[in-house]
Amino acid sequence: MKKFINSTNDLVQDSAAGLVMAHEDLLALNESPLFICRRTPKQGRVALISGGGSGHEPLHTGYVGPGMLDAACPGQVFTAPTPDQIVAAAQRVDAGQGVLMVVKNYGGDCASFQVASDMLEIECATVLVNDDVAVEHSTHTTGRRGVAGTLIVEKMIGAACEAGADLYECKALGARVNANTASMGVALTSCTVPDAGAATFDIGPSEIEIGVGIHGEPGRHRRALMPADDIVTLLLEPVLKDLALAAGRQVLLHVNGFGGTPLIELHLLNRIATQRLRDAGLQVKRWLVGNHTTSLEMAGASLTLTALDDELLGLWDAPVTTPSLRW
Amino acid sequence: MKKFINSTNDLVQDSAAGLVMAHEDLLALNESPLFICRRTPKQGRVALISGGGSGHEPLHTGYVGPGMLDAACPGQVFTAPTPDQIVAAAQRVDAGQGVLMVVKNYGGDCASFQVASDMLEIECATVLVNDDVAVEHSTHTTGRRGVAGTLIVEKMIGAACEAGADLYECKALGARVNANTASMGVALTSCTVPDAGAATFDIGPSEIEIGVGIHGEPGRHRRALMPADDIVTLLLEPVLKDLALAAGRQVLLHVNGFGGTPLIELHLLNRIATQRLRDAGLQVKRWLVGNHTTSLEMAGASLTLTALDDELLGLWDAPVTTPSLRW
Numbered sequence: 001m002k003k004f005i006n007s008t009n010d011l012v013q014d015s016a017a018g019l020v021m022a023h024e025d026l027l028a029l030n031e032s033p034l035f036i037c038r039r040t041p042k043q044g045r046v047a048l049i050s051g052g053g054s055g056h057e058p059l060h061t062g063y064v065g066p067g068m069l070d071a072a073c074p075g076q077v078f079t080a081p082t083p084d085q086i087v088a089a090a091q092r093v094d095a096g097q098g099v100l101m102v103v104k105n106y107g108g109d110c111a112s113f114q115v116a117s118d119m120l121e122i123e124c125a126t127v128l129v130n131d132d133v134a135v136e137h138s139t140h141t142t143g144r145r146g147v148a149g150t151l152i153v154e155k156m157i158g159a160a161c162e163a164g165a166d167l168y169e170c171k172a173l174g175a176r177v178n179a180n181t182a183s184m185g186v187a188l189t190s191c192t193v194p195d196a197g198a199a200t201f202d203i204g205p206s207e208i209e210i211g212v213g214i215h216g217e218p219g220r221h222r223r224a225l226m227p228a229d230d231i232v233t234l235l236l237e238p239v240l241k242d243l244a245l246a247a248g249r250q251v252l253l254h255v256n257g258f259g260g261t262p263l264i265e266l267h268l269l270n271r272i273a274t275q276r277l278r279d280a281g282l283q284v285k286r287w288l289v290g291n292h293t294t295s296l297e298m299a300g301a302s303l304t305l306t307a308l309d310d311e312l313l314g315l316w317d318a319p320v321t322t323p324s325l326r327w
Numbered sequence: 328m329k330k331f332i333n334s335t336n337d338l339v340q341d342s343a344a345g346l347v348m349a350h351e352d353l354l355a356l357n358e359s360p361l362f363i364c365r366r367t368p369k370q371g372r373v374a375l376i377s378g379g380g381s382g383h384e385p386l387h388t389g390y391v392g393p394g395m396l397d398a399a400c401p402g403q404v405f406t407a408p409t410p411d412q413i414v415a416a417a418q419r420v421d422a423g424q425g426v427l428m429v430v431k432n433y434g435g436d437c438a439s440f441q442v443a444s445d446m447l448e449i450e451c452a453t454v455l456v457n458d459d460v461a462v463e464h465s466t467h468t469t470g471r472r473g474v475a476g477t478l479i480v481e482k483m484i485g486a487a488c489e490a491g492a493d494l495y496e497c498k499a500l501g502a503r504v505n506a507n508t509a510s511m512g513v514a515l516t517s518c519t520v521p522d523a524g525a526a527t528f529d530i531g532p533s534e535i536e537i538g539v540g541i542h543g544e545p546g547r548h549r550r551a552l553m554p555a556d557d558i559v560t561l562l563l564e565p566v567l568k569d570l571a572l573a574a575g576r577q578v579l580l581h582v583n584g585f586g587g588t589p590l591i592e593l594h595l596l597n598r599i600a601t602q603r604l605r606d607a608g609l610q611v612k613r614w615l616v617g618n619h620t621t622s623l624e625m626a627g628a629s630l631t632l633t634a635l636d637d638e639l640l641g642l643w644d645a646p647v648t649t650p651s652l653r654w
Contacts, residue, residue, distance in 0.1 A: 002515040002532070004555040004592040004628060006599075015591045018598030022582075022614035057590035077591075188329040205329070228331040255349075260587040262623045263384035264342045264404075265331040271345030272333075287349035291618070296589045297626060299329065326653050 001197045003297075008194040012054045012074055019061055023323050026065050033082065035089040036061045037071035046161045046170050047071075047093040050102040050154060051086060052109050053078040055193070056214060059151055059293045060102075062324030068158035069102075069322070077193050077296070078215050080108030086116035090124065098123035098167035102154050102174065104146025105130040125167050127174030129153050131183045131304065133242045134211030134219050147214050148256040148293040148304045149181035152316075155325065159318035177312065182242040184235045185302030186219070187212040189260065191295045210234050214258070214295045228265075232272045235303045240280065245307055247281030252288070252316060254304035259294030261301050266290065273303055286316055292324065328524045330624075335521040339381045339403055346388055350650050353392050360409065362416040363388045364398035373488045373497050374398075374420040377429040377481060378413060379436050380405040382520070383541060386478055386620045387429075389651030395485035396429075396649070404520050404623070405542050407435030413443035417451065425450035425494035429481050429501065431473025432457040452494050454501030456480050458510045458631065460569045461538030461546050474541050475583040475620040475631045476508035479643075482652065486645035504639065509569040511562045512629030513546070514539040516587065518622045537561050541585070541622045555592075559599045562630045567607065572634055574608030579615070579643060581631035586621030588628050593617065600630055613643055619651065 005011055016036055020029040028039045035051070050060040051073030060072035070093035073081035090099045099120070103113045105128050117124040131149030157174045165173065187209040190199040200216035203209060208231070211219025223234075245251070255270045257263075270289045277284050285308055293302070306312065320327060332338055343363055347356040355366045362378070377387040378400030387399035397420035400408035417426045426447070430440045432455050444451040458476030484501045492500065514536040517526040527543035530536060535558070538546025550561075572578065582597045584590075597616045604611050612635055620629070633639070647654060 002535075002552060002626065004515075004558060004588070004596055006554045006556055006595070011591065011595060014598050015594040018594035018596070018601070018616070019590075021601050021611075022594070022597055022616045054591060055589070057594070062590070188331075208329075225329060227333045229333055231331060259589045260624055260626075261331070262382070262586045262621060263346075263389070263618075264338065264381060264623070267342040267345035267349070267384070268333070268338060269331055269345070270349055271341050274345070274348050284348075289345070289349045291590075294589060296591070297587055299587075299624060301331065 001192050001194065003194060005194060011194060012076055016061060016074055019323065026321065030088060030092065033085040033088045035071050035073045035085050036064050037089060037093055038065060041093060041095065042070055043095055044097065045095055045164060046097045046167050047095055047099045048158055048161050049089050049093060049099060051081040052104050053080060055296045056294050058324035063151060063154055063322045065322035067162055067318060067320030068154055068325065077195065080112045083112050083115040083119060086113055087119050090116065090120055090122055094122045098125065100157065100167060100170050101126045102150065103128055104150055105143055106145065107142065123167060125171040127153060127157065127171055127178065129178050131178060131181045132213065133182045133184050133238045145213050147183045147185065148254055148302045149183050151292055152181055152252065152254060152306050153177045155320060156312060156315040159315040177306065180307040181304060182239045183302050183304040184239050185212050185300060186210050186231055186235060187258065187298055187300035189299040190216055191298040212300060214293060216295060228268055229272055232269060232276060236273060236276055239303060239305050243305060243307055245282060248283065250283045250285045250308040251277065252286040252306040252308055253277065253284050255289040256293050256302045256304060257291035258298040258300035259291055260297040260299040261291065266301060269301055285313060328519050328521065330521060332521060338521060339401055343388060343401055346650065353648065357415060360412040360415045362398050362400045362412050363391050364416060364420055365392060368420060368422065369397055370422055371424065372422055372491060373424045373494050374422055374426045375485055375488050376416050376420060376426060378402065378408040379431050380407060382623045383621050385651035390478060390481055390649045392649035394489055394645060394647030395481055395652065404522065407439045410439050410442040410446060413440055414446050417443065417447055417449055421449045425452065427484065427494060427497050428453045429477065429484065430455055431477055432470055433472065434469065450494060452498040454480060454484065454498055454505065456505050458505060458508045459540065460509045460511050460565045472540050474510045474512065475581055475629045476510050478619055479508055479579065479581060479633050480504045482647060483639060483642040486642040504633065507634040508631060509566045510629050510631040511566050512539050512627060513537050513558055513562060514585065514625055514627035516626040517543055518625040539627060541620060543622060555595055556599055559596060559603060563600060563603055566630060566632050570632060570634055572609060575610065577610045577612045577635040578604065579613040579633040579635055580604065580611050582616040583620050583629045583631060584618035585625040585627035586618055587624040587626040588618065593628060596628055612640060
């Protein structure tokens with residue numbers, strides 16, 4: 001296992017500290033229980049928090065800041081955060097208007113956020129993200145998984161919180177963004193969880209895994225390596241089928257790398273996917289291309305589409321100031 | 328070779344098109360000869376251009392925009408751009424105040440920019456970047472190589488251009504930033520150049536290459552894999568020796584990934600390096616952590632320090648709006 005690491009015990013804690021050091025103007029670290037929150041708290045607005053297993057960075061810790069999350073709770077690698085992290089984060093960022101929790105649809109995450117909600121005396125609500133169209137059931141979750149669409153949900157709700165929407169408006173918005181978002185991914189290589197010390201799954205030198213999850217969960221098909229054009233076809237077809245968009249519809253396209261994919265390849269995928277969507281009669285209005293929801297050092301990528309209307313477009317365009325999303 | 332690719336012939340061109348599609352508000356594409364420039368030209372200021380082999384993205388194309396470059400010329404992978412690309416880019420962005428070229432110190436890049444300067448009837452000047460302290464001579468260059476410090480030079484000169492400094496002030500500034508900047512890198516894995524189809528160098532499963540260049544050039548030592556603490560020591564020592572900074576000096580720390588290194592590891596390196604610099608009596612005032620100057624999908628990282636004064640700090644903090652650096 002070749003990684004920059006001292007001890008698997010300290011990796012998550014030390015890495016969170018390194019992130020906060022690099023953004024000391026923006027972020028604060030709570031060491032125990034571990035969470036990252038804004039340095040300057042938001043006042044009189046719904047607080048937005050999220051969290052999940054580490055190893056998907058910048059999700060979620062890289063999206064804390066004005067216009068997006070108030071706090072993020074990193075679990076151990078590919079492991080849900082504990083309820084005490086979530087409780088402490090919610091108590092810290094609550095500003096009297098309730099706390100909205102964005103949760104990816106995995107059993108461990110759902111359980112931790114549910115227990116935390118039950119423990120909190122603050123008014124709480126949850127948005128469940130399940131944008132992955134690859135499989136209905138996986139080894140990590142019942143129902144569809146939450147993957148790269150999560151940051152789109154977090155960005156749009158974050159803008160609504162900032163604008164003063166109330167807790168149930170923000171929750172309804174999150175559900176609406178999630179329903180308008182679909183993703184599908186492909187892995188070229190596996191990743192290695194530090195504690196395991198070995199690849200999560202075996203994949204041959206000429207194989208790719210279509211429909212892979214962000215923890216290396218098996219996908220729909222194991223195929224032979226093929227040109228990027230054909231990979232885009234296999235990813236976009238189920239996404240478009242799921243969203244069933246009318247011609248002329250406006251969309252946001254998110255080309256996400258899984259951590260080990262260079263930008264030169266992600267931009268190539270973007271060119272192909274954008275052209276393909278235009279050929280299908282859709283209007284691609286916004287783009288996000290980069291390694292945003294990762295699986296450690298996995299080589300691979302996912303395509304996410306969100307159907308836009310004027311409200312969602314405005315929420316996407318609203319200012320955001322976080323380590324990994326800023327405009 | 329597992330990559331998202333259609334044909335090695337079209338990769339650079341199509342990837343550049345994909346980048347510009349994702350940033351159509353900011354960037355324009357010139358297909359032949361290939362360069363990327365700002366969509367809205369700067370007026371009455373020194374124009375700043377750069378370029379080099381592809382495969383280092385986001386360097387340089389990801390740094391085109393207000394506050395930084397006016398244009399970037401991507402060559403084929405790890406191959407210098409041709410003089411006609413540079414000539415066309417310079418002619419496009421010249422605003423009557425001359426064109427400053429930021430060139431990494433590699434033979435091919437130096438030759439192409441020199442030929443282009445000779446061909447142009449515009450007033451031109453060059454800033455040579457050679458921040459890599461690992462080796463004096465490498466297989467790709469005579470003298471020290473230009474690596475991750477390049478974007479710091481580009482950022483600071485970009486701010487000065489925007490503020491109205493003249494061509495020779497900008498050139499002198501670039502030389503000063505370069506002289507105050509030092510970098511050293513380490514590779515955990517090799518990368519594969521698409522045209523070659525095989526790893527650039529062999530490295531064992533428990534070996535690391537200390538002092539590697541951004542094209543996989545051999546470094547100072549081949550060592551056994553060691554804890555991150557010890558790797559930071561081996562990178563920081565030659566950087567600090569080169570800059571010979573007095574205690575109390577302010578510095579910018581740039582922790583750069585080579586493309587295949589996850590953020591969780593880069594933030595860990597940042598925590599270790601920041602603490603180490605503080606222990607050495609330096610004031611770390613600014614940070615940049617991420618995969619910025621890459622070697623395709625190579626796993627590895629470099630540490631770059633720039634000694635700051637009030638002027639350089641102000642230039643670093645000045646607004647910038649590019650695909651990959653924005654504040």
